[in-house]
Amino acid sequence: MSLRGRLLAASLALVVIGLVLASSATYLAFRSFLLSQVTNELTQDIKTIRPELGALRSNGTVVNFYVEGISGNQQVLGPYNPYSPGPQISSNFPVSTDLDSPQPFTIPSVGGGAPYYRAIAVPVQFTTLFPAPIAGQLVLAVPLTEASRDL
Secondary structure (H helix, E strand, O other), rough: OOOOHHHHHHHHHHHHHHHHHHHHHHHHHHHHHHHHHHHHHHHHHHHEEEEEEEEEEEEOOOOEEEEEEEEOOEEOOOOOOOOOOOOOOOOOOOOOOOOOOOOOOEEOOOOOOOOOOOEEEEEEEEEEOOOOOOOEEEEEEEEHHHHHOOO
């Protein structure tokens, strides 16, 4: 192969490698941006949920996310699920103690696979018809179908 052919092949290889790296970096940056948008939405929404009387309610707004209350003994206290299938909530999720910067996590749907959910869990005292509140965790999750579609 002539010198011109080798230089052309090397240049073409470098261009292809550069395009692959640029597209990978763009994909990862956009994915990170979309996940941070969902996390910000969850962080704001978790502050509006009020666990009371055994039910999970928002402050008068339409709840467009999955909500589940779990007592200290892992009893489900009132899931609200506008989605099917819902997220697969296990007992080993991270529970955030700071409502201003909760630790988000991603979980699959029931049965595994898509849609995946972005979720936040925080400790809460559920007020019920009983004299004492029940300590537990409040899990709020949003499906990542729109973010996946945008990718």
